[in-house]
Amino acid sequence: MNLDGLNVAQKEAVLSVEGPILVVAGAGSGKTRVLTHRIAHLIESYDIFPSSIMAITFTNKAANEMKSRIEALVGPVTSQMWVGTFHSLCVRILRRDGHHIGYSRDFVIYDTADQKALIKTCFKALNLDEKQTPIKTFQYKISGCKNDMVTPEAYEINFHKDPRERDFIKLYKMYQDKLKSNQALDFDDLLIKTIELFKKYPEVLETYQKKFKYIHVDEYQDTNKAQYMFVRMLSAKHRNLFVVGDGDQSIYKWRGADIRNILDFEKDYPGAKIVKLEQNYRSTQNILDLANGVIKKNPGRRDKNLWTDAEAGEKIRYFQAYDEKDEARFIVNQIKREIREGNFNQTDFAILYRTNAQSRVLEEALNIEAIPYKVVGGLKFYERKEIKDLMAYFKLMVNGYDDVSFLRVINEPKRSIGDKTIERLNAHALERGTSLLEACATVHEIDGIGGKTAEAIAEFYKIITGLKAKLDTEYAGNIFDELVSGIKIIESYEKERSEEADGRIDNIYELKTVIEEFEKRQDHPGLRDFLAETTLKSDQDNIAEVEDGVLLMTLHASKGLEFPSVFLVGLEQNLFPSFRAQDDMEELEEERRLCYVGITRAEKLLYVTHAKNRNHFGRFEPRMPSVFLNEMDQKLIEVMGERSLAAALKDAKPKEISVFDIKTPKKNPYFANVTQKEAPVVEKTEQTFAPGDKVTHRVFGAGMVVTVDKVNNTLTIVFDAHGIKKLDPAIAPIKVIG
Numbered sequence: 001m002n003l004d005g006l007n008v009a010q011k012e013a014v015l016s017v018e019g020p021i022l023v024v025a026g027a028g029s030g031k032t033r034v035l036t037h038r039i040a041h042l043i044e045s046y047d048i049f050p051s052s053i054m055a056i057t058f059t060n061k062a063a064n065e066m067k068s069r070i071e072a073l074v075g076p077v078t079s080q081m082w083v084g085t086f087h088s089l090c091v092r093i094l095r096r097d098g099h100h101i102g103y104s105r106d107f108v109i110y111d112t113a114d115q116k117a118l119i120k121t122c123f124k125a126l127n128l129d130e131k132q133t134p135i136k137t138f139q140y141k142i143s144g145c146k147n148d149m150v151t152p153e154a155y156e157i158n159f160h161k162d163p164r165e166r167d168f169i170k171l172y173k174m175y176q177d178k179l180k181s182n183q184a185l186d187f188d189d190l191l192i193k194t195i196e197l198f199k200k201y202p203e204v205l206e207t208y209q210k211k212f213k214y215i216h217v218d219e220y221q222d223t224n225k226a227q228y229m230f231v232r233m234l235s236a237k238h239r240n241l242f243v244v245g246d247g248d249q250s251i252y253k254w255r256g257a258d259i260r261n262i263l264d265f266e267k268d269y270p271g272a273k274i275v276k277l278e279q280n281y282r283s284t285q286n287i288l289d290l291a292n293g294v295i296k297k298n299p300g301r302r303d304k305n306l307w308t309d310a311e312a313g314e315k316i317r318y319f320q321a322y323d324e325k326d327e328a329r330f331i332v333n334q335i336k337r338e339i340r341e342g343n344f345n346q347t348d349f350a351i352l353y354r355t356n357a358q359s360r361v362l363e364e365a366l367n368i369e370a371i372p373y374k375v376v377g378g379l380k381f382y383e384r385k386e387i388k389d390l391m392a393y394f395k396l397m398v399n400g401y402d403d404v405s406f407l408r409v410i411n412e413p414k415r416s417i418g419d420k421t422i423e424r425l426n427a428h429a430l431e432r433g434t435s436l437l438e439a440c441a442t443v444h445e446i447d448g449i450g451g452k453t454a455e456a457i458a459e460f461y462k463i464i465t466g467l468k469a470k471l472d473t474e475y476a477g478n479i480f481d482e483l484v485s486g487i488k489i490i491e492s493y494e495k496e497r498s499e500e501a502d503g504r505i506d507n508i509y510e511l512k513t514v515i516e517e518f519e520k521r522q523d524h525p526g527l528r529d530f531l532a533e534t535t536l537k538s539d540q541d542n543i544a545e546v547e548d549g550v551l552l553m554t555l556h557a558s559k560g561l562e563f564p565s566v567f568l569v570g571l572e573q574n575l576f577p578s579f580r581a582q583d584d585m586e587e588l589e590e591e592r593r594l595c596y597v598g599i600t601r602a603e604k605l606l607y608v609t610h611a612k613n614r615n616h617f618g619r620f621e622p623r624m625p626s627v628f629l630n631e632m633d634q635k636l637i638e639v640m641g642e643r644s645l646a647a648a649l650k651d652a653k654p655k656e657i658s659v660f661d662i663k664t665p666k667k668n669p670y671f672a673n674v675t676q677k678e679a680p681v682v683e684k685t686e687q688t689f690a691p692g693d694k695v696t697h698r699v700f701g702a703g704m705v706v707t708v709d710k711v712n713n714t715l716t717i718v719f720d721a722h723g724i725k726k727l728d729p730a731i732a733p734i735k736v737i738g
């Protein structure tokens with residue numbers, strides 16, 4: 001096999017055939033390339049059967065990419081290898097051998113929606129109240145347990161004394177039983193059950209161990225406990241495990257990824273060969289220097305200095321925008337200019353942001369200039385669930401006959417209105433020849449709908465018709481506010497306390513911003529007009545969406561990918577780094593790794609932008625530049641706008657942008673309601689903490705202290721909905737609750 005396209009260190013890795021091997025290296029140093037070449041080399045030079053090779057990665061996109069890279073090297077035999085995501089490989093194993101542990105080969109896989117429906121059934125059976133604990137909370141908790149391989153039984157042993165955990169224990173057990181009796185597995189189970197199979201049936205494990213003589217894992221730094229176990233068991237016999245990763249790119253702690261898997265590789269696999277790659281083939285030296293400078297600020301990492309043969313390249317282009325629209329306009333103008341000057345094609349650009357809600361303004365700016373774009377791994381703004389729901393409310397206000405919109409929102413957020421009730425309402429409407437909405441007016445006359453359900457429907461009717469009456473007199477922004485508070489949609493997402501729900505809340509406020517901006521351009525209250533305009537616009541959006549457009553995606557979705565020109569946008573405190581990092585060092589370090597991932601996606605040109613003000617939660621607020629901007633070497637930066645980075649940072653008084661100085665976390669509007677309900681939180685306290693203490697944190701909610709480290713002054717706390725965190729008790733807004 002031709003190894004010309006590899007450097008010395010890469011060759012060393014590719015030519016290592018036996019034993020455990022870890023390739024640990026920074027971004028763009030060819031880890032994925034080494035992994036695919038190694039597989040090709042095994043086949044071509046050692047006549048290894050393709051069917052004895054396994055290669056694992058994290059996303060379907062990455063798996064397909066890997067397959068085609070291998071295929072380009074060795075041709076169609078690729079199809080005999082097992083190349084896939086952890087989940088897809090486990091499915092294959094369970095289809096063949098799941099019968100040992102009671103699963104037929106036709107088991108079904110439950111996606112998140114199915115999973116939710118099943119949890120709901122369990123809620124009913126156990127008489128649990130969805131309003132008290134949202135289904136999502138338990139859904140995340142189950143997933144968290146499974147990622148850490150904690151069974152219901154194990155959970156019970158640890159937490160049975162805690163009365164607040166009893167419901168969860170019952171639910172988790174019932175959920176597992178029902179999955180089993182439905183012959184169903186959820187995503188997390190795919191791994192868990194495979195491991196269970198291997199543990200209970202060593203002879204089954206042995207056949208796979210014998211079959212897979214060579215196992216490969218890309219992005220090893222993001223494996224969680226279950227994935228780690230899976231790999232460990234499979235490779236135990238031959239010990240030919242080849243993993244590649246970069247501790248600096250571990251960005252999935254919130255999904256249970258454990259960076260220690262990579263740090264401990266030598267310990268876990270004695271005699272392992274470690275190969276380090278230092279030459280980067282992706283980016284210019286300026287881009288690399290910037291990345292190195294930022295990631296260096298993370299303590300406790302092994303320093304590695306990426307270098308490149310490539311030229312210094314363009315400087316990093318910095319722009320401070322007046323607000324998010326100005327930022328979007330700047331980006332679009334730059335894209336247009338670069339294309340016009342023949343430097344890049346439209347497919348060469350990627351815009352990376354921290355939160356999904358940021359895409360809206362960017363999409364709009366691209367639309368105005370008719371630049372085709374594609375939102376990768378996510379939905380366009382107007383296709384997102386919460387936005388569609390609110391738009392359906394508006395449609396229903398404008399047109400009470402719109403039964404489709406009615407059905408979309410009658411039980412959204414949850415009002416305990418089930419299929420039976422809908423059938424009865426429908427029959428009632430048919431009988432009277434009215435719309436479903438009108439049928440609600442006389443809900444108390446319908447047989448079989450009574451009590452709370454009837455009240456909920458009556459309330460729904462009241463809200464819609466009440467707002468309908470104001471459509472021509474009241475400003476759309478106010479109607480929006482009344483609707484959102486009337487249906488309690490924010491509260492319902494707040495209760496979930498998950499990243500996903502936080503994103504949805506962001507989007508809801510973003511919609512308010514859109515509405516208010518629209519209205520500013522009108523001389524009359526304009527919800528009707530707004531609705532008409534956006535419906536048209538979102539149709540046009542579809543026209544603009546093409547495969548070869550500008551790419552928009554979150555930083556998380558960009559891992560492993562590369563683009564000639566990258567915009568890293570919204571570099572502002574409490575956005576990137578996220579507000580979650582404001583009093584949590586570990587979160588901040590994870591955000592910094594995310595920043596490193598973002599910077600290192602760029603090949604030739606990198607822009608970093610931030611806005612001085614931003615519409616956020618429906619308010620126009622001043623923003624502080626991100627602490628990461630402060631960490632960027634200004635010598636590498638070229639100022640694009642009127643204001644230099646130095647000036648922006650000076651204005652913001654460096655003190656204010658150092659997260660280390662923040663003692664009192666700013667109140668976060670997400671949690672405004674939650675905070676009000678809780679007892680006042682003592683900020684700086686003389687409280688003492690002991691392992692086992694139940695605590696509540698203003699942002700992360702309820703949790704339990706696991707360890708108290710007096711030397712470093714940190715507490716390790718397991719939060720119900722946010723996993724394990726290390727916090728400084730002097731800074732974090734925590735309170736012992738008994």
Ligand SMILES: Nc1ncnc2c1ncn2[C@@H]1O[C@H](COP(=O)(O)OP(=O)(O)OP(=O)(O)O)[C@@H](O)[C@H]1O
Pocket residue numbers: 005006007010025026027028029030031032033034246249280281282559560561562
């Ligand atoms: N020896 C080499 N000669 C030429 N190009 C190379 C070489 N090694 C890697 N490359 C190219 O450099 C780019 C980055 O490689 P690759 O994606 O494998 O890096 P990586 O370490 O997996 O990055 P990440 O950490 O971002 O996943 C790719 O375009 C790859 O083809």
Ligand SMILES: [Mg+2]
Pocket residue numbers: 031032033218560
């Ligand atoms: Mg890679």
